Amino acid sequence: xxxxxxxxxxxxxxxxxxxxxxxxxxxxxxxxxxxxxxxxxxxxxxxxxxxxxxxxxxxxxxxxxxxxxxxxxxxxxxxxxxxxxxxxxxxxxxxxxxxxxxxxxxxxxxxxxxx
Amino acid sequence: xxxxxxxxxxxxxxxxxxxxxxxxxxxxxxxxxxxxxxxxxxxxxxxxxxxxxxxxxxxxxxxxxxxxxxxxxxxxxxxxxxxxxxxxxxxxxxxxxxxxxxxxxxxxxxxxx
Numbered sequence: 001x002x003x004x005x006x007x008x009x010x011x012x013x014x015x016x017x018x019x020x021x022x023x024x025x026x027x028x029x030x031x032x033x034x035x036x037x038x039x040x041x042x043x044x045x046x047x048x049x050x051x052x053x054x055x056x057x058x059x060x061x062x063x064x065x066x067x068x069x070x071x072x073x074x075x076x077x078x079x080x081x082x083x084x085x086x087x088x089x090x091x092x093x094x095x096x097x098x099x100x101x102x103x104x105x106x107x108x109x110x111x112x113x114x115x
Numbered sequence: 116x117x118x119x120x121x122x123x124x125x126x127x128x129x130x131x132x133x134x135x136x137x138x139x140x141x142x143x144x145x146x147x148x149x150x151x152x153x154x155x156x157x158x159x160x161x162x163x164x165x166x167x168x169x170x171x172x173x174x175x176x177x178x179x180x181x182x183x184x185x186x187x188x189x190x191x192x193x194x195x196x197x198x199x200x201x202x203x204x205x206x207x208x209x210x211x212x213x214x215x216x217x218x219x220x221x222x223x224x225x226x227x228x
Binding site: 003004031033035040041042043044045046055056058059087091093103106107108109 | 119121124150151157159160161164200204205206212215216217219220221
């Protein structure tokens, strides 16, 4: 049973470009969470999605950031017009249900570097 | 607002030493508590979790944690560390029935062989 997959593992962008980060949840999981980890900091919640629905995006910056989890295909975290401050590790997690009676399973992360 | 505080950012121990990593949280309601570990080059893995019942929780690889409600603490312990325990450890909390996990800043443990 494959774990949570994220790609790319490393992404380099120049300021002003767009970054697209993909997350495929574990088989049977329909809930996806995105977190951002800045250097020397813990993971910060960004957004929680179910298939075709954004449940909570309170941790996501209001501008330039968006997320989706379509009926088919992976969840996408999209960052438009990247800036140096967006450089971080972005982790995706999935669970079979939305409550914390179920553990979240994490992917390996995407390390975004903005030049 | 919810927050999680991990007291030590870096810990260095020799093999066979005992380990205790502190974690305090700030939240008024009922919580679920977690410890995750991230080995070098790998993704986060769950070490142990507390939802209810016995406040002393046993996890994988000989780790345990004790939930002390009066102190809002969930410290991680291991009686004898090994070189392979070198990793970063994260304490996390959610409100019961919720989904938003709040993570501590992490503690980097280095075990000398």
